[in-house]
Amino acid sequence: MPIQYQGILAEHAYTRQAVSVFDVCHMGEFLLEADPALSGFDRVVTQNIISIPPASCRYGFMLNEQAGVLDDLVVYRINKNNWMLVVNAATALGDFEYLKKNLSGEYHLQNVSDKTGKLDLQGPHSLDVLRDIFGDDIGKLSYYTFADFVFEKEHCIISRTGYTGELGFEIYISNDYVVKLWEFLLKGRGVKPAGLGSRDTLRLEMGYPLYGQDLDINRTPLAAGFGKFIDFSKDFIGKDALLKELNSGPGEHLICFRADSRRAPRHGFAIFDMDKRVGTVTSGSFSPTLSVGIGMGYVAGNYNIGTQLVVRDVSTEISVTIVKKPFLSKTSL
Numbered sequence: 001m002p003i004q005y006q007g008i009l010a011e012h013a014y015t016r017q018a019v020s021v022f023d024v025c026h027m028g029e030f031l032l033e034a035d036p037a038l039s040g041f042d043r044v045v046t047q048n049i050i051s052i053p054p055a056s057c058r059y060g061f062m063l064n065e066q067a068g069v070l071d072d073l074v075v076y077r078i079n080k081n082n083w084m085l086v087v088n089a090a091t092a093l094g095d096f097e098y099l100k101k102n103l104s105g106e107y108h109l110q111n112v113s114d115k116t117g118k119l120d121l122q123g124p125h126s127l128d129v130l131r132d133i134f135g136d137d138i139g140k141l142s143y144y145t146f147a148d149f150v151f152e153k154e155h156c157i158i159s160r161t162g163y164t165g166e167l168g169f170e171i172y173i174s175n176d177y178v179v180k181l182w183e184f185l186l187k188g189r190g191v192k193p194a195g196l197g198s199r200d201t202l203r204l205e206m207g208y209p210l211y212g213q214d215l216d217i218n219r220t221p222l223a224a225g226f227g228k229f230i231d232f233s234k235d236f237i238g239k240d241a242l243l244k245e246l247n248s249g250p251g252e253h254l255i256c257f258r259a260d261s262r263r264a265p266r267h268g269f270a271i272f273d274m275d276k277r278v279g280t281v282t283s284g285s286f287s288p289t290l291s292v293g294i295g296m297g298y299v300a301g302n303y304n305i306g307t308q309l310v311v312r313d314v315s316t317e318i319s320v321t322i323v324k325k326p327f328l329s330k331t332s333l
Helices: 008-017 089-102 126-134 136-140 175-186 196-205 239-248
Strands: 020-023 028-034 056-063 069-079 082-087 107-111 116-122 146-151 154-159 168-174 192-194 252-259 270-273 276-287 292-300 308-312 317-323
Touching: 008 020, 008 192, 008 196, 020 175, 028 089, 069 089, 082 089, 089 107, 116 126, 116 175, 126 136, 126 146, 126 168, 126 175, 136 146, 146 175, 154 175, 168 175, 196 276, 196 292, 252 276, 252 308, 270 292, 276 308, 292 308, 292 317
Parallel strands: 020 192
Antiparallel strands: 020 116, 028 082, 028 107, 056 069, 069 082, 116 168, 146 154, 154 168, 252 292, 252 317, 270 276, 270 308, 276 292, 308 317
């Protein structure tokens, strides 16, 4: 996936205003056939897997025993005992081994990442484009659901989740057809390609985390502020550590902040409260929509919305204010 095609700012704006397609074939996909309770699959993910209705999906985490985030993923329930797991590219091999280690009994697990292409169509016009190609049934998809469709006699799965805050869809199709579909989407339908750079600014405006920066093995979902994706009513790996953290409170918290200027904070900048270093920036960028610098980072202790801080590196100092997530309010999902 290239950083940009026509420029990050142009691609960002076009996604917010019209429709862009992202090549995310690097993502990992696993197919699993298993009873979620008997195989231990429900115990591997923080969300309740057993209660997912067929043709629906859920976002959650895989944790180690210390509740560090091994990966964030989306679990698709195809039918009663058939699943698709969509994981991050950098963690895919480790995730696969982790699943094999923690699943038991009768199950069949396949890594189909090298056979599966994935294109994300994002933007307010995305539904119109897909309806023209796949028919009116695409309009029946509600948020975090999916269905089977056909492109040139080839089976594909289309879901409605998104990583930009806009109305968006993900298309999973075999590698043999993904280039044809990419070219078909770009031909005379008002769709433009977008790269990794605009994908990052779009997701940051929504406060969506990036694994390896905002989430990692050394931090918990509670510290990151994603407790709503944890079901404490069931058993899962890392639960005991999270319960202890609930009682004591996380030692650090992921905050969102907005600069008082167009200067962009960057990953690794230090966060200061007066002259005291209190944290580190994990994601930062110029926000094309808001025309200011925005970012996220971990700070020790509790800081309220509206608190003013400073982020610095060797040559840059930026005054920032803690704000609520998301930076940008969207209602198009």
